[in-house]
Amino acid sequence: MATATQNEDHTRSAPVENLSKNEPLKVGSNYLKGTLIESLANASTGSISADEGQLLKFHGSYMQDDRDLRKNRRAHKLEPAYSFMIRVRVPGGVTTPEQWLAMDEISDTYANGTIKLTTRQAYQFHGVIKSNLKQTIEDINLSLLDTIAACGDVNRNVMCNPNPYQSKHHAAVLELSKQISDHLTPKTPAYHEIWLSDEAGEKFKVTQEPEPIIGDSGDEVEPIYGKTYLPRKFKIVVAVPPSNDVDIYAHDLGFIAIIEDDKLVGYNVTVGGGMGSTHGNTDTFPRLAEVLGFCTPEQAVAVAEAVVSVQRDFGDRKVRAHARLKYTIEDRGLDWFRDQVEQRLGYKLGEEREFAFEDNGDRYGWVEDEDGNWHHTLFVQGGRVLDKGDFRLRTALREIAKVHTGDFRLTANQNLQIARVTPEKKSEIEALLKEYQIDATFERTALRLNSMACVALPTCGLALAEAERYLPDLISQIDDVVEEAGLAEDAITIRMTGCPNGCARPFLAEIGFVGRGPGRYNLYLGGGFSGNRLNKLYRQDIKDSEIVDTLRPIILDYAQNRNEGERFGDFVIRKDYITATVQGSDFHANLRPDVVAK
Template sequence: MSEEKLSANEGIKIRSNYLRGTIAEGLADLSTGSLSEDDGQLLKFHGSYQQDDRDLRPGRRKHKLEKAFSFMIRVRVPGGVATPKQWLETDRMADQFANGTIKLTTRQAFQLHGIIKSNLKRTVKEINDAAMDTIAACGDVNRNVMCNPNPHLSSIHEQALRAAQEISDHLTPQTRAYHEIWLDGEKLESSEEEVEPIYGKTYLPRKFKITVAVPPSNDVDVYANDLSFIAIVEDGKLTGYNVAVGGGLGMTHGAEATFPRIAEVIGFCTPDKVVDVSEKVVLVQRDYGDRTDRKHARLKYTIQDRGTDWFLAELNKYLGYDLEPARDFHFEDNGDRYGWVEDERGNFHYTLFVQGGRVIDTPGYPMREGLREIAKVHEGDFRLTANQNVIIANVAEEKRPEIEALLEKYGMHRSHERSAMRLASIACVALPTCGLALAEAERYLPDVITDLEEKLEELGLRHDAITIRMTGCPNGCGRPFISEIGFVGRGPGRYNLYLGGGFAGQRLSKLYRQDLDANQIGATLGPILEHYAKERSEGERFGDFVIRAGYVNETIQGPDFHENIKPEAIQN
């Protein structure tokens, strides 16, 4: 296939000299707060996005000023586990270089927002000094590898976390560009061209996401990822992992060739094969993924177009052996377990609810300060969850009173005394910093839930967990397409409303209302919640009910996702 037929980003990668581009020169140019367009694309591979404050655009345009450019840095945290020292360093950098907040992402990573270009290199260096990094946190490579932080089965989690870390290490790009640009590494002069042993010169067609889950919790949402390993525990021992491939939630409004897709379980492998399977799945996608259309470049489209049987056969060829038949497993939910939990080893874990994943001090609730003080005395670790919350993990019994006192002092001991819907919520960053956002998400979803909570109280549903998620655009970073209620930004104050996702993240939702005015959300959902409260079966989840009641049709895979059966459903 000729270069002319490839997408523009393929040319950028080819010309980049293994992700170097002219980033170093751009950082040195302080006449502008931005980098060139090509370098902005390459910067993602190094873990950063160029952004601007969209709230300030009109005023700056009026005065003929450059946009208020800044940079977001995403810090890789494989498995979501960070030390207290790393938490403190992230907290410090949030003040020194960023906007004074820490964003916990839906992929168990830290994000720092509002970093100006002159501070970008120093921030990346100090992240590395804290034994963390940003390489491959974004870009057409494997991203941060997620792992279920299950505190009940600590010995199994320990093995699953090790697998996540080994996968992450193995699939990290080998280019020396990262060290040269950010860490002042020596530029080695050689007549031999640099080699990326796994990715090659053009890396992957698009981003690639991997998770490791420990049933019965699916908090990492395995069905929404390119590749997932589902721990199979038999007689208390980890015997291996089921392998699931082909998930992904991003789509484009109005482009029916793009759609969310649920991953499929294709086999089983023993623990010693996990890294090998990861590499070979990546290689198949590297060699067969669509490099002509970035909107059609994820693994889900490779599998959708060629078939799951083809993919498994090709994967087995790359492996040189066959995956074993998949084994039985069961997921119960994809939420977090709040409050104190004791694990099998006698250690304690406290899961703290963090609204929208934003660690910030607000009047009357100095959460960020409280977590800082806890990190100063905590001897265990912190675990970032895929639901944007944080677990103060591995607290010894004798240390628990001290942690409890700090939780109470800073008002965090009652963080989980919220409606179950709020505790089951996720929102992406969206406006004002995300350049793709069409509508609000993080700043608006809390208000939506507040409006709904009055109805929930009236109907006796306060303690019924209903997963609700909102994203500012259809890229699906907040995973709305597998939530029971999902809002996807379509324009300022307007959303597509999706219903019927699986409570354990196992089923896509379905479009219920298109281009819904934000002011009509309560009036639209209220009657459905009332119908659910009156007519649900014992133990029936909201997502299951809206399908049974005819509000939406159960979603099937592929382009048929866009079909909207019964858009004007029962309204009791």
């Protein structure tokens, strides 16, 4: 197995001036501590420095400002309306009712009164001001959740299928998600020192065991990451066929549960997926993960560390836009990567086992498991849990959490599952769903139920266009066409992001929108319904006012001329609206002649 010392030697082999600016910052941060303590104590500004902002990401937070207010505040010579987004890790997406109530209270006490359910099964808070940042993170830890490694150049929240219809296997994949998450959590004491009082520190066990390794120089050393951590962020998921709700092919590392004779025998291991790209830079592209091999359940954690360590040692630390695992594998090849992993494991991976995915969406409503318990999946538009006018989703879920004896499961599609509802509690929870009118999935088209959007404006500093605030209205307009075509009950995946970083995984959608500028988007078509194929650029820089008129003839054509059982993404390829994207390196190739670069 690779060691932290190997990592440090590898990083030092490149001259500092050739490394991206984040690399020496990490080395000099004293294992992510930097000057964050001093900066948090500075009450003269609501901001922190750019370098501190990079380190803060490793602790689970980003500094943001309200872009709706920028112009006005600039006119009055005020600094931007700075606040902080905090992301809460939830391995496997499972939390208790008590933890839900704690998140609900935090959203009111310190944030903007809403809870964001992310596309990676995490909670997210927005609008936390600097003076409340420490107390908010401590309160999160007191609920037995944490924020460390929710962002930054490390492994982030480990996802798994909520799996309401194969419950006996959910326990196993959830346990694997937690084991991998714990194993790959940074061991730096900086998180404890900066954010936690003695009471919270006693509850925060991840960084207490094992003890940090002491290096030859007497410094504390990260046993897996070393001083430089990873070249870029790293994402891991666990899927259970036939559901690909976690979008296994979009992630750096994935484990596909193989069930034979109703027994979980192991996992197909996938590597090299990733969504991010950069407008105008054809050297960047989304990429699908590939199957590396097969491992047993007992081998999975070791496989995860081996994959991470290879990326740690060979990922590009010079160009951050080229630093993800997908480019390491694209440049060096899957066979080379497999050989590196197997060298560190000391054994060979097995041959890929047979599996099949059917979709990458959620299954709404009630599902009974083999133990007689019930699971109810709710649609949450944009993942935003809030009260707005007569729509009181947050209040409803608070009341449900007070009586619920099972758990809550955050899905990879920004939705929420009220899980393990006992037969005795089912009628009580059904009554609350009806009282607050949050269970009306029959009033929503299948298009809306298969939609997803990133946060984008006004808080995300990378957003070029709207997403979460705009997509619901756009779907309402497209729904008119969908209903005219008789497709209201036909699922089509539709996703929107405000920039090409791909947080809502738009490049896997059958209809995908990626922000180019205010009111302008790239329109992509042809993703696979089960998340197994990338889409292709159909229109570049399309105005929001042109979207419905552009999609209308295609949707009507699909309704009239599709083959039996044919999905929308397959149809647009068969009818030559676009060509298929075989792999990420083909993403920018074979575009329609009328898709002109601007």
